[in-house]
Amino acid sequence: MTLRLHDTLSGETTEFEPIEDTVTLYLCGLTTSDPAHLGHARVWLHTDVLHRWLEYSGYDVRHVENFTDVNEKVLARVGEDGDSEAEVGRHYVAEFLRDMRSLRLERATVYPRVTEHVDEVIEMVETLVEKGYAYESAGSVYFDVTSFDEYGKLSGQQIDELETQGPEDELAEKRHPADFALWKADGVTPGEIVDHQHDGAADPADACETAQTWDSPWGEGRPGWHIECSAMSTTHLADTFDVHVAGEDLVFPHNENEIAQAEAATGEPFTNHWLHVGLLETGEEKMSSSLGNFYTVDEAIETFGTDVVRTYLLSATYSEKQTYSEAALDEAAERFDRMERGYQRAVGVADSPDAHSKSVDQSLRAAVDEAQEQFAQAMDDDLNTREALSALLELTSAIHEHLDAHDAADYQGLRSAIETYDDLGGSVLGLSFGDVGDGHVDLTAELVELILELREQERDAGNYGRADDLRDELQAIGVEVHDTDDGPEFRL
RNA sequence: GCCACGGUGGCAGAGUCCGGCCGAACGCAGCGGCCUGCAGAGCCGCCCAUCCCCGGUUCAAAUCCGGGCCGUGGCUCCA
DSSP states (O other): OOOEEEETTTTEEEEOOOSSSEEEEEEOOOBTTSOOBHHHHHHHHHHHHHHHHHHHTTOEEEEEEOBBOOSHHHHTTTTTSOSSHHHHHHHHHHHHHHHHHHTTOOOOSBOOBGGGOHHHHHHHHHHHHHTTSEEEETTEEEEOGGGOTTTTTTTTOOGGGOOOOSOGGGGGGOSSTTOEEEEEESOOOHHHHGGGOOTTOOOHHHHHHTOOOBOOTTOSEEEOSSHHHHHHHHHHTOSSEEEEEEEGGGIIIIIHHHHHHHHHHHSSOOEEEEEEEOOEEOSSSBOOTTTTOOOBHHHHHHHHOHHHHHHHHTTSOTTSOEEOOHHHHHHHHHHHHHHHHHHHHHHHHHTSTTEETTOOOHHHHHHHHHHHHHHHHHHHBTOOHHHHHHHHHHHHHHHHHHHHHOSSEEHHHHHHHHHHIIIIIIIITOOOOOOOSSSOOOHHHHHHHHHHHHHHHHHHTTOHHHHHHHHHHHHHTTOEEEEETTEEEEEO
């Protein structure tokens, strides 16, 4: 069984074959102008799981994820999150990295920023001008879409059907309205940022004073909007790399332009697999910074916790859109809790005298094998994370069935079930089922045990009112108590 | 107007590439039962789907083909 991935460019799902031993992966990252919301997290997370699955499958992965820290919208935040474009950029990069940590994302190999790659951008623009794909006009440089025969191949757009790319005032400088800027002359004018400003922002004119500019063969100026990804991906990976991931809303014009720039400059195919992650929608419309209808990553983690957010975002396959609702998050919480309870029950029994290495339950063992197989098949089939999660949930049922039906637990069977959770749920899906019975009982657990012991005494004495009060009190501070035949159990 | 992607139960969401194990998964919600002092958890069972519509191909279609309707996204910064 090998991994098959869908590719937006060819429209086909094909077997994944890396060019070299190390898989090269690029993700169009964020602009450092707004907090990351759940929609962004969705792209991050599916990329993360792809990364993890590739590693689990035996590949090394070189994962590059950029931050766009030169942009009008960044300037619009001057006064709010920093005193200059550069400072606002640093502020949000730090926030993104923090959000990524709290989502338990594996680190990318490199997080390049535009401000660190202006030389490479200029170099690529020069190449494009030399090769006749771009032209200078009034200190700016534009890509000539008519010079690149395959322009439009990703999005299916026809040049003549396109409306203007970029702001209206560029039109006069361009040969074709669909041409787009590679290099923009001079700095930024207040008019370009005023629409993006929030309360608390600095005066637009003052903010624009802090706009960064660089010297170039065409004079002082700034990089265009799309060239950075072409320059950074080819710089940090290769002229042709394995996988390019992006949100579905970037297909046109951003990704289309990326291909044109890169392929025109290098003469090589840009990437072998275009993976587009479907948008997160709030019932009626997509979640977006500009619409203000979002849940930030920070808030989501705060409210639901990392595991529930991950379970939620993995509960729909990456290529389809996903609808956001409180109820959907609650459902994810139930799904995750069910897995965790099963996991903890298995660990608890495996570590107890009830488990025997001579006990064998074939149906449990078969269920473990089946879960592993179903999981791998689902992941290999274009990363069907929903199905992968189902495999784990079915393993949960098998554990309960086994423990309910047998007094003597199958130690080896439980161990392999636990390993399956740790490997597939933990290493691949990035979930954490907590740990019990690993010998490192902390003070909190000891105290809870103590209170439960007192409660047992009340119960034995028939003082159920007192017992229930204790249980309610524990519930109120976040300790979930369940009575079982073997005594009370709890979960923090 | 042009381009792309979708329309599956009360919700959410697999399956569609490679037609039959789909008599439609997993889960949530709901309803019975077991267990239990109660609750929860768990187990067993049940309920809920004209798979958008019409036509075609086929022994066989949610899956393939044609037409239609509806929805979302993109064409302006956007993951």
